[in-house]
Amino acid sequence: MGAGHFSDAIIEASGVHKCISELNFPVIYTTNYDRNIERALHLNDKKARRIVNVKDFIKVEDDETQVIKLHGDFDDDDSIVLTETDYFKRLSFDSPLDIRLRSDVLARPVLFIGYSLSDINIRILLHKLWETWEASPYRSHKPEIYIFLPRPNEVEEAVLAKWGVTTIVGDDPDPAKSLESFLADLAS
Incomplete structure (x- = not known):
């Protein structure tokens, strides 16, 4: 189990993770680096697609919940937004993940x-x-x-x-x- 990841038992006991799975959101944006949301979906027999960079968008299937990791993922060191410089770059809102977020907020x-x-x-x-x-x-x-x-x-x-x-x-x-x-x- 990687850094920041909860055990399956903790995730299964989490009322928040259970509700997130039951609500069947088609897209979930998160700033968390861990895979707890994706794991919660999997434990509740839901398909999830982790999206950390632009190439991940082309792999999405219709029956998957898209978990868009705005600040990166522990399993992809290059994606992590951690330093002040990283945050300042994010404020331009021109990365592929930001463009998708802006599009979603404009459309739904x-x-x-x-x-x-x-x-x-x-x-x-x-x-x-x-x-x-x-x-x-x-x-x-x-x-x-x-x-x-x-x-x-x-x-x-x-x-x-x-x-x-x-x-x-x-x-x-x-x-x-x-x-x-x-x-x-x-x-x-």
Whole structure:
């Protein structure tokens, strides 16, 4: 088992991983380096395709969940986004993975989980998307963007609302329990 990978027993006991598998998302974006999401899907008899670079897109099959690893994967050292320089390069949003993310967010409803306004890349992405739609005569056709916040945060909620992002706020003081409860409700 590689660095950062949970055992199958831990993944099978995780309510969050179980819900992610049950929700049958066609595409999951993650900044995690590990393969826990892919393993959870496999343990629940779902096919998953790890996407770390542009060549991985051409291998995708229709019945697979695409797990797009925005910050790389432990099994591909060249893909890891770790240093300040790596993050600055990502802020241009012109890598193949970023282009795909921008395309998906422009074309369909998206739910962000585990992100906050402290994530500069997500802040910039959301602001750029808002600017794109505001400049468009078709702004009323903008797909919904949702962000799950495990706890209330009036400042984040106000900023996100200005950008047309709907916040969904968890109801448990424990962020992990809050997320699990939200995903379980979504899955039911």
